[in-house]
Amino acid sequence: MPQPLSFRLSRTTLLLLWIATLPLLLAGLGNAVTQRTQEARVLETAREMLASNDWHQWMIPRLNDKVRLEKPPFAYWMTAGSFRLFGINEFAGRLPFAIAGWLLIAVTYRFAKKLIDEQFAFFSAVILLTSWMFFSHFRLAETDAPATLFLTAAVYWLWQGGQETRTARSYALFQLAGLATGLAALPKGPQAGFAILFFIIWVLIEKKRGAIPRLLLSGALLTALIIGGSWYFYVRTDPHAAILWKEFMVVTQGRDHIGHFYNYFPWILRATIPWTGLVLLGVIWGICIMLFTLFGHFSWWNDKLGWMYKDQSEGSQERDHAARTLIIWAASILFPLFFAGNKQNHYLVPLMPPLAMLAAYALCRGLASGSKEAPLVRVVVGITFAISLLSPIAVFVIGRYQHEPFKLIELILIAVMFAAIIATLIFARRQGATAGAAIYAAGLAVIFAIVQGWWLPSLNLVHHREIAAQLRNAYGNRPYAYYGKDFSLPLIWNLRQTIPLSETADELNQKLDKAPETVVITQFKNGREPPNVPARLQKTAEYETGNEDALFRIYVQHP
Numbered sequence: 001m002p003q004p005l006s007f008r009l010s011r012t013t014l015l016l017l018w019i020a021t022l023p024l025l026l027a028g029l030g031n032a033v034t035q036r037t038q039e040a041r042v043l044e045t046a047r048e049m050l051a052s053n054d055w056h057q058w059m060i061p062r063l064n065d066k067v068r069l070e071k072p073p074f075a076y077w078m079t080a081g082s083f084r085l086f087g088i089n090e091f092a093g094r095l096p097f098a099i100a101g102w103l104l105i106a107v108t109y110r111f112a113k114k115l116i117d118e119q120f121a122f123f124s125a126v127i128l129l130t131s132w133m134f135f136s137h138f139r140l141a142e143t144d145a146p147a148t149l150f151l152t153a154a155v156y157w158l159w160q161g162g163q164e165t166r167t168a169r170s171y172a173l174f175q176l177a178g179l180a181t182g183l184a185a186l187p188k189g190p191q192a193g194f195a196i197l198f199f200i201i202w203v204l205i206e207k208k209r210g211a212i213p214r215l216l217l218s219g220a221l222l223t224a225l226i227i228g229g230s231w232y233f234y235v236r237t238d239p240h241a242a243i244l245w246k247e248f249m250v251v252t253q254g255r256d257h258i259g260h261f262y263n264y265f266p267w268i269l270r271a272t273i274p275w276t277g278l279v280l281l282g283v284i285w286g287i288c289i290m291l292f293t294l295f296g297h298f299s300w301w302n303d304k305l306g307w308m309y310k311d312q313s314e315g316s317q318e319r320d321h322a323a324r325t326l327i328i329w330a331a332s333i334l335f336p337l338f339f340a341g342n343k344q345n346h347y348l349v350p351l352m353p354p355l356a357m358l359a360a361y362a363l364c365r366g367l368a369s370g371s372k373e374a375p376l377v378r379v380v381v382g383i384t385f386a387i388s389l390l391s392p393i394a395v396f397v398i399g400r401y402q403h404e405p406f407k408l409i410e411l412i413l414i415a416v417m418f419a420a421i422i423a424t425l426i427f428a429r430r431q432g433a434t435a436g437a438a439i440y441a442a443g444l445a446v447i448f449a450i451v452q453g454w455w456l457p458s459l460n461l462v463h464h465r466e467i468a469a470q471l472r473n474a475y476g477n478r479p480y481a482y483y484g485k486d487f488s489l490p491l492i493w494n495l496r497q498t499i500p501l502s503e504t505a506d507e508l509n510q511k512l513d514k515a516p517e518t519v520v521i522t523q524f525k526n527g528r529e530p531p532n533v534p535a536r537l538q539k540t541a542e543y544e545t546g547n548e549d550a551l552f553r554i555y556v557q558h559p
Helices: 011-026 037-051 074-086 090-115 118-129 132-137 144-163 167-188 190-206 211-218 220-235 242-253 261-271 276-295 299-309 316-339 345-367 374-388 391-402 408-431 433-459 464-475 489-495 505-514
Strands: 480-483 519-524 537-544 551-557
Touching (some): 011 090, 011 118, 011 433, 037 090, 037 489, 074 144, 074 167, 090 144, 090 316, 090 345, 118 433, 132 261, 132 345, 144 167, 144 211, 144 345, 167 190, 190 211, 190 220, 190 276, 190 316, 261 276, 261 316, 261 345, 276 316, 276 345, 316 345, 345 374, 374 433, 391 408, 408 433, 464 489, 464 551, 480 505
Antiparallel strands (some): 519 551, 537 551
């Protein structure tokens, strides 16, 4: 009979495991081409910030030589500091955000261990690491990464402070939470309020009413306001300060990314791949436990639906409390997103820690001694593993479709996938389901590193980096100008220079009169055709990018 894996790990072992995750997050970090507009904003704003000799631009950033106040500048500071140390390139720009993800794994582990135990903490951390959205978005230079790190830390310290009965220690924990909440506001702004919303709901449901007066007396809210509001206070008198209110209205009213609340449901399913089944199971159980807490005195609930939430196995009380806490945490993020006008996939990044912990909750509930849910959990895990068996086939098919001949990186990736599958089966048979799940997660981490670092970048045959290189080879250091209302921030970043925008023919002609050697770029994207160029221009090239489906036309003046 297989022997269960022990989770009484030493601190040294845990530290080494955590350190080992950093090379995985950094593997091939600079290989992927900057094609997302969100990432190009951060990288280019930081590049222009670093190139400026005016310290004022570090507080009032500029993007393509225009003031950018839509987001606080913390992410730009991180990137510019990394540029100064390691040079202006994708690896340096993304490095601080990958480190933020690495630190988030540690915070998630610590939070989960306090909630239940070491086994739950271990699986919470590895499920977070090997969830698709986490591994892909924490390798990009985008504001979601630092915001999620600080928001998670704030929720953890608020929860811990609310649990603490010793007044002095409670005040100290709340002060840490205030610090983290303030820092969460600096990359992303109002999303920092998710932590306070969580705490209010958690206090009411868990009946920890004495925690709110302690929070107020600790001065933590003042700390959060001073840190999070410092930049807003600085820019309040700037002539461009109205941008702040405009951006708030755009996000809340949905003026540029309009959608419906149900758009988030399929996005969540995709974000949590390959753990989607366990996430759904954990969410269902968590919601049922929450409803039982609120309405459990109704006999019909116990009689008809009790099987969905009753957990009689060892440690069930701690797991019930953890499930409620995680559901409150997830709801404090998701429900405000439902009501905000803008709907975007990457808004779900702060939701990844509680979703990973809910998946770990479902897994550990199935692994618990005397668990009646073990057969159901085994079915979900079995389906997850069976679907994973299709991954090598998918890599083979996609590789053959995208390019010929078959590349070495694809052979390596398929070999690693098969090795991970075999190792999982061997450990599960010899050491039990817990060991099998741990090895499966370790294999996923290696596979994700190869996929994100080398394989996916090899599939983009035409991209902004290549277009920029061809433009530099053809036109050297000649000035550029966009024509029309559409322009590409990824191309600006990959060219490493600002490109002014001319929306009308008169504006463009004035630029051409002053600088006849100007290279004019128009962009066709999202079905919007650019305006006709002046007759003095002739088209010299045309490029179509890969994943953003944009068409660039290049013009110069007739000789």
